[in-house]
Amino acid sequence: MNLPININIDYEYFKRFVPTYLQNSKQYYVCITNLAGKYVFVNQLFQERYSFITENFLGLDFAITIHYEDINKCNEAALYCISHPNKTTIVKIRKPQENLADFYWTEWEFSLLKDENQQAIGILCVGNDDTEKENLKVKEKENYERLVYSESKLRAIIDCSPNYKYLISSDFAILSINKSAKKLIKSIFGKEPAEGHDFRQYLIKGTEENFFKNFYQALAGKTVLVEEEFALQEGVPKSYFQIAYVPAYHKQGKLLGITLTFTSINKRKQIEESLSDAQNKLKAILDSSPVIYILLSPDLKVLSTNQTARKSYLTLMNREVKEGDDFRGFILKETEESFFQNFNRALAGEQVTVEREIYLKEKFKKWFEFAFFPAYDQQGRLIGVSFSALDIDSRKRTEQQLRYSESKVRGILDSRFSSIALIGRSFEMLSINKKMKEAANKLFGKEPQEGDNCLEYVMPDAQDSFKANIEKAFTGEKVFVEKELLEVGGKKYWLDVTYSPVFDDSHQIIGVAYNAIDITHWKKVEDELLESERRLAILANNFPDGSISLIDKNLQILYTGGKIYQTLGINPLTLIGQSISSIFPADTSCKIIELLPSILAGNLHHFEVTRENKVYMNTLSPIIDEPKDIIDKFVLSIIDITAQKQREEEIRSKNEKLEKIAWIQSHEIRRPVANILGLVNLMNEESSYEGIEIYLEHLYRATKELDMIIHKIVYHSNDL
Structure with a gap:
């Protein structure tokens, strides 16, 4: 068929081919694609449902609203409609959820849309949400597979059971039997039972009467549980079995048959015998115990006592407490109120332990630990209260001494100027002195308490090194650390910290002593x-x-x-x-x-x-x-002082020369100068020329001598 493809026909044109009820449908999605696969019409429900993809589908390819694996399916359906213009085809298509990653199932009816001239102009698609139906199918399939799996598991469990299980119809036909039962019957009768066999042929000789009685009771709707002892074969010791006859019904409530289960209880019987022996031994232990044990009924009747209780009350009250006695007659008057209060708490299911100092004879005081425990039978039913009393006088006196010693040690620790804490393996504070509390409160705004995690009081940037030092101390090593801290407010101070392992009497490390001393002043x-x-x-x-x-x-x-x-x-x-x-x-x-x-x-x-x-x-x-x-x-x-000594030597040498020059000046110069002065005076008095010449000759000699002396002085002066 030659089909013209017209993709330019407008929305209103295609709309008139869709009935009004489908245009406005709240249940059916309606869309038309032209023969090129482009949307040319969608109804309001379609537009609203898939508006998260686009606000306008007209002119867009149909594949944008289809799971990619279903696109070929749509193309094949469209081709089918074109080749069969008067037929429709049903297509299941996955459509996208709003996040575009998930899809849900829809069911669509495709048909060829023709104009007034019976010319093909597009594909009309009408669909609705089919998710619930598809999910139901998937669920049914899963349920069936689960049922088959469960049945196979149940069969495997039953076959693996050590118990012997049968399902027997009302006319004694075997409907089901597990492997253990098959194996047992084959070992006894030499042949393997099968479904359909009459169970009566496999009854052990001597058990027939009990079997039929219990079987018919179960057919009447009663569950029967019995214990029997019989030999599986002649010459073999008898065995104990617990046999359960349980009616089995169809889902409709119709009786299907009886489930018969044989459970070997030989071991349990042995345990019961051992338990009886153990009870005798327990009684011997309780009788030799220093603790007073009395079992009391809810109405305070004595159900059981040990030898210590009998002897103690005989000594204290001059009469022995016996089974059946009303215990109210044995309660000390000063303890009556607390006794009844604690007894009632135990009856309510609470375990109560109290320590009390009581007067015995002649104002003699002793400490006892009293315990009130609820007592139950094997079925878990309350039968009374187990009352016990233990003499702890020696322990309490020791504890009082220890507390006194501890208070003295605490006083010593609190008086120390260092901050001390005992830290456990989980970084819990076991003990803290007063100085440590004050220091922590100053740094962190809260006072540490015993039991606190010490890491709450360590700066975040120091926690790794702190934990490493604690762990090292737990190996037995003593660790010394000197560190600087910044206090709230910006003040810096120094600590000398010691991590010391603390040992108990058996030399086991029970904690680490953290000792911090403020050494800011010494730093x-x-x-x-x-x-x-x-x-x-x-x-x-x-x-x-x-x-x-x-x-x-x-x-x-x-x-x-x-x-x-x-x-x-x-x-x-x-x-x-x-x-x-x-x-x-x-x-x-x-x-x-x-x-x-x-x-x-x-x-x-x-x-x-x-x-x-x-x-x-x-x-x-x-x-x-x-x-x-x-x-x-x-x-x-x-x-x-080498240079100083050299300068001193130079000065001494110069002084010697100056002294020599001074001597020359004071002694050698004086003579020619005196001669010159004398000759000058004589010349002033001489009037003759001849006499003056003679004086001039002498004056010349004296002057020459003076000149020589002056040269001598100059010579010595040059060395200065």
């Missing part, structure tokens, strides 16, 4: 000391032209420094602790040893030594320990 002192040492090192290491050392009375170097060590390439720290005899030359060491008594007496000493053309001044200064008022150390300063 401050230490920092100040380090700063002082740093400054001392700077001062010592910059000591010019030599060294300075602190030496004790045993001549050990306590500290040393100076620039001389830089020149020699020696680290002064390596000399600390050494003896002076291993550092200084022998003559210097001997000199210091010689002067030591005088130094320790408070005297200052100096001496020079020459080494390799250099002169060193050694000064030994005693140090007084003011608090002790003793001298037990001194300072040795060594200074290179």
